[in-house]
Amino acid sequence: MKATIVTIGNELLAGRTVDTNFTFLARALGAAGVRVHRHVTVGDERGAILATVRGALRDSELVLLSGGLGPTSDDVTRDVMAELAGRPLVLDPEVAARIAARMTSLGRTLTAVGNRQALLPAGMAQLRNPIGLAPGLWHEVGGAVVCALPGVPRELMAMTSEVLVPRLRAFRSDLAPLPVVTLRTIGVPESDIAERIETDGIDLYGVTLAYLPGPGGVDLRITGTEPHAAAAVERVAATIAGRLADAIYTRGEEPMEEVVGRLLAARGQKLALAESCTGGLVGYRITRVAGSSAYFAGGIVAYADEAKRDLLGVSPALLAAHGAVSAETAAAMAEGVRARLGTDLGLAVTGIAGPGGGSVEKPVGLVFVAAAGPAPAAIVTRRHLLLGDRQQVRERAATHALDLARRALLNLTDPIIA
Amino acid sequence: MKATIVTIGNELLAGRTVDTNFTFLARALGAAGVRVHRHVTVGDERGAILATVRGALRDSELVLLSGGLGPTSDDVTRDVMAELAGRPLVLDPEVAARIAARMTSLGRTLTAVGNRQALLPAGMAQLRNPIGLAPGLWHEVGGAVVCALPGVPRELMAMTSEVLVPRLRAFRSDLAPLPVVTLRTIGVPESDIAERIETDGIDLYGVTLAYLPGPGGVDLRITGTEPHAAAAVERVAATIAGRLADAIYTRGEEPMEEVVGRLLAARGQKLALAESCTGGLVGYRITRVAGSSAYFAGGIVAYADEAKRDLLGVSPALLAAHGAVSAETAAAMAEGVRARLGTDLGLAVTGIAGPGGGSVEKPVGLVFVAAAGPAPAAIVTRRHLLLGDRQQVRERAATHALDLARRALLNLTDPIIA
Numbered sequence: 001m002k003a004t005i006v007t008i009g010n011e012l013l014a015g016r017t018v019d020t021n022f023t024f025l026a027r028a029l030g031a032a033g034v035r036v037h038r039h040v041t042v043g044d045e046r047g048a049i050l051a052t053v054r055g056a057l058r059d060s061e062l063v064l065l066s067g068g069l070g071p072t073s074d075d076v077t078r079d080v081m082a083e084l085a086g087r088p089l090v091l092d093p094e095v096a097a098r099i100a101a102r103m104t105s106l107g108r109t110l111t112a113v114g115n116r117q118a119l120l121p122a123g124m125a126q127l128r129n130p131i132g133l134a135p136g137l138w139h140e141v142g143g144a145v146v147c148a149l150p151g152v153p154r155e156l157m158a159m160t161s162e163v164l165v166p167r168l169r170a171f172r173s174d175l176a177p178l179p180v181v182t183l184r185t186i187g188v189p190e191s192d193i194a195e196r197i198e199t200d201g202i203d204l205y206g207v208t209l210a211y212l213p214g215p216g217g218v219d220l221r222i223t224g225t226e227p228h229a230a231a232a233v234e235r236v237a238a239t240i241a242g243r244l245a246d247a248i249y250t251r252g253e254e255p256m257e258e259v260v261g262r263l264l265a266a267r268g269q270k271l272a273l274a275e276s277c278t279g280g281l282v283g284y285r286i287t288r289v290a291g292s293s294a295y296f297a298g299g300i301v302a303y304a305d306e307a308k309r310d311l312l313g314v315s316p317a318l319l320a321a322h323g324a325v326s327a328e329t330a331a332a333m334a335e336g337v338r339a340r341l342g343t344d345l346g347l348a349v350t351g352i353a354g355p356g357g358g359s360v361e362k363p364v365g366l367v368f369v370a371a372a373g374p375a376p377a378a379i380v381t382r383r384h385l386l387l388g389d390r391q392q393v394r395e396r397a398a399t400h401a402l403d404l405a406r407r408a409l410l411n412l413t414d415p416i417i418a
Numbered sequence: 419m420k421a422t423i424v425t426i427g428n429e430l431l432a433g434r435t436v437d438t439n440f441t442f443l444a445r446a447l448g449a450a451g452v453r454v455h456r457h458v459t460v461g462d463e464r465g466a467i468l469a470t471v472r473g474a475l476r477d478s479e480l481v482l483l484s485g486g487l488g489p490t491s492d493d494v495t496r497d498v499m500a501e502l503a504g505r506p507l508v509l510d511p512e513v514a515a516r517i518a519a520r521m522t523s524l525g526r527t528l529t530a531v532g533n534r535q536a537l538l539p540a541g542m543a544q545l546r547n548p549i550g551l552a553p554g555l556w557h558e559v560g561g562a563v564v565c566a567l568p569g570v571p572r573e574l575m576a577m578t579s580e581v582l583v584p585r586l587r588a589f590r591s592d593l594a595p596l597p598v599v600t601l602r603t604i605g606v607p608e609s610d611i612a613e614r615i616e617t618d619g620i621d622l623y624g625v626t627l628a629y630l631p632g633p634g635g636v637d638l639r640i641t642g643t644e645p646h647a648a649a650a651v652e653r654v655a656a657t658i659a660g661r662l663a664d665a666i667y668t669r670g671e672e673p674m675e676e677v678v679g680r681l682l683a684a685r686g687q688k689l690a691l692a693e694s695c696t697g698g699l700v701g702y703r704i705t706r707v708a709g710s711s712a713y714f715a716g717g718i719v720a721y722a723d724e725a726k727r728d729l730l731g732v733s734p735a736l737l738a739a740h741g742a743v744s745a746e747t748a749a750a751m752a753e754g755v756r757a758r759l760g761t762d763l764g765l766a767v768t769g770i771a772g773p774g775g776g777s778v779e780k781p782v783g784l785v786f787v788a789a790a791g792p793a794p795a796a797i798v799t800r801r802h803l804l805l806g807d808r809q810q811v812r813e814r815a816a817t818h819a820l821d822l823a824r825r826a827l828l829n830l831t832d833p834i835i836a
Contacts, residue, residue, distance in 0.1 A: 010628075011628075011630060012457075013444065013454055013455070013456075013457060014444055014445070014448055014454070015440065015441040015442070015443070015444025015445040015448070015454075016445075016630060016639075017630075017632075018436065018441065019437070022433065023433040023436065024433070025433070026431065026432055026433025027432070027433040027434075030432055030433070036431055036432070036433075037431070037460070037461065037466065038431075038458065038459070038460055038466070038470075039430075039431060039458065039459040040456065040457065040458050040459075041456070041457040041458075042455070042456055043455065048455065048456070052456075055473065154807075210429075212429065212434060212435075214435075221434075273698075273719065275698070275701075277705075278702070278705075279698075279701045279702045279704065279705025279706075279710075279714075280691075280693070280697075280698025280699060280700065280701025280702040280705070280717060280719065281698060281702040282698065283693075283697045283698025283701075283719045283721075284696070284697045284698040284699040284702050284812075286697065287695075287696075287697025287698070287721065287812075288697075288808075288809065290772070290773055290774065290808055291774070292697075292721075293721055293722065296697075296721050296722075297721060297722045297724065297725055298718070298719045298720050298721040298722055298725035298729065299698060299718075299719035299721075300716070300717075300718055300719070300729070301691065301698065301701045301716045301717035301718070301719065302716045303701075303705065303710075303711055303714050303715060303716040303717075304711065304714075304715045304716055306715065306759075306760075307715055307716035307759060310758070310759070311716065311718070311729075311758065311759070340728070340729070341724075341725060341728070341729070342724075354708070355708055356708065356709070390706075390708055391706065394702075394705075
């Protein structure tokens with residue numbers, strides 16, 4: 001089933017709003033076995049939306065619209081659907097009653113504007129909105145389907161997962177997801193990964209292998225070209241896993257902070273952080289995970305040298321001898337924060353994010369990470385030279401710090417060097 | 419000048435890669451006075467790209483392609499441009515020489531694959547690549563222009579600013595940016611902003627006013643509908659600024675962390691942070707700004723109550739009496755971190771980000787922020803009830819914490835309450 005996704009909104013088109021609805025829909029439809037072959041963004045203009053839908057119907061079996069179902073005058077998707085179907089807009093009494101009830105519960109008066117959401121194309125099938133007022137719309141035309149979904153991300157997500165995807169499966173019984181396995185790697189450059197996988201030859205059994213480099217490392221996506229290729233996908237994944245070993249930190253989409261959190265929770269251990277160049281990013285990522293308070297005690301952002309000394313107990317002599325960006329300082333920061341917060345594991349990161357502050361000996365992108373614990377006195381450090389601008393260096397440094405925690409928890413670390 | 423932007427790549431279409439190139443191009447072209455009226459994403463397929471360009475030429479004066487100029491077999495934009503112009507691909511000796519020189523300097527041998535980037539449509543105008551090897555392409559057809567730009571973001575950005583925009587200005591002498599002023603507000607809901615602006619009536623002098631709510635507050639964008647409306651835009655901006663007063667934290671695109679950094683730097687003052695529910699996000703944002711070490715000493719992420727007690731000196735009695743999420747604890751955290759790091763200003767945030775941990779008295783979204791200083795003993799706190807999921811509550815809490823720092827530095831805070 002080939003699909004075109006149409007996202008609607010002047011703010012999207014101006015580049016002011018990031019189009020997270022498209023990203024969500026592309027992934028959700030892809031997982032359901034729909035092949036998204038085009039994405040179009042247009043402004044809140046009836047004529048432009050209508051022309052886009054008509055054009056897409058020439059080579060798409062599904063056209064999915066997102067946005068323009070709200071109550072204001074620039075919400076024109078209902079008008080587009082009515083025109084497409086050649087039906088008038090009429091007041092839907094059930095939807096109108098829901099809107100009226102909500103207004104009453106908020107102590108407000110129902111206005112003509114509020115009621116616009118109840119004006120729907122006569123007799124058109126609706127998609128239930130699990131969490132909002134306005135339903136989605138489903139219109140079949142010549143074997144294809146045009147669907148209108150709300151633009152509010154929470155409503156779009158709930159409607160897609162709970163209502164749209166099941167309905168598409170009922171509509172097209174041949175719809176089946178392609179088997180896919182993602183292996184996420186960290187710490188090995190893309191070209192080295194390709195060499196490790198391909199040097200001895202690899203039989204792909206007809207599946208496709210994609211290398212996807214990102215700030216968190218290189219993801220490998222293995223996809224079957226037809227729904228019954230699951231065994232072939234698994235065979236290829238097993239071969240690759242054997243060749244890359246512990247460079248793979250997870251199978252699936254789990255981010256590194258969830259992997260680390262899961263390992264800490266399983267062991268009943270606690271983590272403390274000491275950050276310099278990342279400024280708090282490692283802590284922010286660890287606490288993205290709901291329930292992280294079970295294993296995360298806290299952290300110290302020691303940006304200035306005085307903070308490294310006063311808050312983490314890094315000795316001025318050590319700082320003077322090796323500098324703030326050094327394996328020795330990273331190790332002292334990790335042990336300092338572990339001792340001060342009384343946790344099993346202490347994790348530290350210090351580096352030069354740029355654009356200023358680099359030198360020949362210590363260039364921009366030089367980062368040291370250190371893990372102290374879980375066993376007492378076991379401290380490991382790693383040196384990285386990271387590419388990219390200030391934000392990229394910081395993001396990569398945070399991922400490498402978290403990876404060192406993963407390695408320490410799995411006893412994958414190198415011999416003790418500090 | 420109406421434009422269609424076409425971004426190319428299977429990974430974009432799969433929702434795996436966020437399309438930052440589009441966002442950049444939409445803003446850069448908009449600022450130059452080009453009206454982007456459509457954005458299309460297609461996969462790495464010659465036929466799909468060609469059909470998209472031909473379709474866009476029906477109603478666009480500029481069609482901008484991004485991506486597909488690399489050296490591998492799935493880079494097909496050169497072929498598309500050649501077919502569009504009815505010209506063969508021929509080896510460009512200058513580009514080939516640049517590639518050969520680069521390969522030599524890297525100690526590598528030039529391969530047929532590497533040389534593909536020098537195969538260009540015969541006689542087609544090029545756009546200089548200021549930082550990469552492959553040039554962009556410029557093809558005029560029937561009064562319109564089709565341009566191909568690289569997909570590597572750094573190269574795309576440099577080529578757009580330094581080469582493409584000047585060339586478009588020369589091509590279309592009527593191209594002039596529309597005057598625009600953005601006023602960024604914080605702390606006042608969208609409906610209250612509208613009421614404050616519109617209750618007494620406002621003469622818009624023919625300019626447009628857009629309300630853009632986001633996690634950092636509501637941005638107001640005032641745009642002239644023709645290039646000579648700058649005076650009208652300024653008049654409207656001045657009226658709105660008068661009615662919203664200190665709810666406006668900046669004019670322009672400057673994020674809140676830059677505003678706070680600028681105020682600290684101008685006063686020669688230093689900041690320390692105490693974070694709970696944000697887990698390090700405030701520190702991460704403050705240190706996004708290059709040079710922030712001039713005014714940021716460091717922070718303490720006190721996630722667990724023990725960390726609030728041991729690292730920030732919040733008394734167990736106070737925690738027991740008021741709880742970790744309270745104005746009293748926020749104030750003690752701010753003063754604690756200020757004293758420990760010896761800074762002029764201490765800033766604290768504590769709250770319930772959810773999804774768990776809420777109660778009737780203290781629901782999910784309840785957040786307290788506190789600022790201690792710059793004058794000794796002056797502590798102010800604010801209570802917020804924030805909407806959204808865990809990440810949104812955390813983002814909004816961080817912005818409100820930074821806003822409290824701005825208010826403290828500008829002496830805009832309410833009377834001392836703790």
